[in-house]
Amino acid sequence: MSYTIALNFEDGVTRFIGCNDGETVLDAAYRQRVNLPMDCSDGVCGTCKGHCEQGAFDLGDEYLDEALSDEEAAEGQVLTCQMVPSSDCVIQVPVASRLCKTEVGKVEGTLVSVEPLSEDSIELAIDLEDGAELAFLPGQYIHIDVPGTGEHRSYSFSSRPGDSRVTFLIRNVPNGLMSGYLTDRAAPGERLAMTGPMGSFYLREITRPVLMLAGGTGLAPFLSMLEQLAQQQEEGQGSEPPVHLIYGVNKDDHLVKTDVLDAFVERLANFTYSTVVVDEGSQNPRKGYVTHHMDAEVLHDGDVDVYLCGPPPMVDAVLRHFDEHGIEPRSFHYEKFTPNQAPGEAA
Structure with a gap:
């Protein structure tokens, strides 16, 4: 063994x-x-x-x-x-x-598809070389080289560890290096080089309630985590504590992968999620920011593990909210990202 x-x-x-x-x-x-x-x-x-x-x-x-x-x-x-x-x-x-005397791993893959999900997000799918499997912890990220530039951009996996096809949610940034490549030049069959995995933002063993807070394409690592949890539950290794995800975006049409989240509700016992939209004209029942919708029932009097991934203003707002309200989760793991940089240091 x-x-x-x-x-x-x-x-x-x-x-x-x-x-x-x-x-x-x-x-x-x-x-x-x-x-x-x-x-x-x-x-x-x-x-x-x-x-x-x-x-x-x-x-x-x-x-x-x-x-x-x-x-x-x-x-x-x-x-x-x-x-x-x-x-x-x-x-x-x-x-x-x-x-x-070790270094980060290197792997190559074939671009399978580039799918626009909304005006500000793209899903990238890559098949690993010769059907290889890439080990990573759900929540981690990898560097992807941008062909013809000598530069890379870093993205969290949205797929499950061990799959031969890896997927990523990428923010469509006007004039962005990776965004420009994906929207203007990328074609199925092209080879892409990747370096990783990396990062200390990943799912730990679940022993108490979990609160996941996602902002925009910060949803990606949580999709990977939920896939891992679903697999464990299907193998009889499920965990009883509740898992709740709050997913925040700026506009209604920025909400993506809600069909996948709905499927997780069916696949995963004790998983629930809610969406929040900043736009005051939104049709969503919950408007504003994720900090407006962290009810006491999902905070469990602090006996909760919190995972947070989103742009810096969102991460800073949640940190400030916890501090101002005296909220001290049993564990708190977070990662900031900006469109043109690698994810920040997780805590």
């Missing part, structure tokens, strides 16, 4: 490795040419310490308390030289990827 271990480095690079049954994470990483920090490999020095965000494992009792205290272990800290996984795991590695 083999388990998939996601190593998230502090520079945003994620590297996936396979770990055999009974094998330590450190040994598995070295076997796959990822040099995780290590001095002793015997649980003595603590150099290989990281944080396991999700997954099951055994640390044994052969390490010294000076290397890993009971308090640290209780908080999810691990020694990769002693950690033997018994499930897939996600581990935060507190050094840059280059220091571990």
Whole structure:
């Protein structure tokens, strides 16, 4: 039996490795040419310490308390030289990827389609080279090279991890580098180079209610997360806590993929969503901003995990709203994006 271990480095690079049954994470990483920090490999020095965000494992009792205290272990800290996984795991590695002699992955694919979804959003679909699968955590992003420019733009996956066809929601920006390529020059069959995955904005294990806040094409990572949850539920690994998504846009016709969200309501037990439109002339029953519609029932008195992805003004408004109203979620993960830049640092 083999388990998939996601190593998230502090520079945003994620590297996936396979770990055999009974094998330590450190040994598995070295076997796959990822040099995780290590001095002793015997649980003595603590150099290989990281944080396991999700997954099951055994640390044994052969390490010294000076290397890993009971308090640290209780908080999810691990020694990769002693950690033997018994499930897939996600581990935060507190050094840059280059220091571990690894780098972000590169993959190529074939452009399948460019579909205008609204006046301000486009869906891009790419088939990976030779039907390969691309591992990433739902919510992460990848750099896509813009052909003929020597530059790239960064977009969150809207598709499920492991699919051979990857999709993205891209804002149609007037005179934008990627927008111009997709609307004026792109043609099915063209080759596209990608670099990734990257980012610390991704879905954690669900142990309590979840509130997702999406602004515009910031819906993309949540579609990936929901696909992952639907797959887990179909495999009998579903989670009971409720998941609610609030999806905000500027105009009625900027709402996209609501048919997909409706399908998730049918596929996913305990999933609900609502839409909010800024335009005062909107026909939508909820007008204004997402901060106007975060009712107490979706905040669960702070016993909630909040995920937020949208343009900087929206992210800043939500942060300010939480601060002004004394709202302290159990965990809060967010990502800002601008049309011409990579997603910002997630928190």
